[in-house]
């Protein structure tokens with residue numbers, strides 16, 4: 001159970017560091033499975049990846065896909081260490097019978113192997129070029145999901161501007177985003193994580209990633225939201241179309257079935273509405 005001061009920190013600053021973000025005994029098995037999948041992806045044997053150009057990658061996607069064959073990732077997601085934090089941050093129930101949470105992205109961020117790589121400042125779900133009044137209106141609507149990075153190795157790749165999730169970009173921030181998106185930002189913070197720690201954050205904080213080829217990174221990168229908020233994030237259903245395959249549910253631990261069922265229900269609704 002998160003404390004009221006942790007909840008306040010998340011609300012006001014848009015992020016929260018969780019010290020024990022990996023269940024006891026799971027760090028080593030997660031590292032083993034993550035290493036195997038990263039190698040497979042670098043060899044071109046797993047197609048869902050973030051492309052760093054030049055045959056290199058900076059991420060691996062869809063860790064719960066049945067063809068990945070690594071059930072430890074679903075065991076991690078199903079643990080109270082994850083589900084209770086997400087439910088607390090979104091102020092909803094994690095109880096199987098009543099939870100409005102839906103299963104969403106379970107990905108991994110990795111270091112490129114051949115060259116350093118970086119991505120510029122952005123918000124994940126809001127168009128960068130909206131005028132400030134529309135930007136803030138969108139930000140206020142999009143409070144029903146949480147994203148997180150849980151480090152399997154020490155890392156410091158994510159940079160954020162704390163408390164930028166509830167206000168429009170300043171003139172200076174707009175200039176950086178549009179004209180030199182890999183420059184530093186006023187008040188930026190580098191999120192330093194030790195292995196086993198996680199940062200839970202609002203995906204609409206201004207953020208960016210900086211990756212060094214020689215610093216091992218295998219960091220679980222996931223998001224989860226409520227069924228109510230999911231309507232505002234319809235692009236999820238396109239990215240996760242494979243999740244509606246009939247063989248997926250049986251590969252998941254029972255604890256995730258209600259969250260999986262919520263996802264499928266919302267995916268069908270989203271498809272009907274866009275037809």
Ligand SMILES: O=C(O)CCC(=O)C(=O)O
Pocket residue numbers: 109119124149157158159207208209210
């Ligand atoms: O590397 C990171 O932690 C940031 C990744 C990121 O910005 C994104 O996936 O949108």
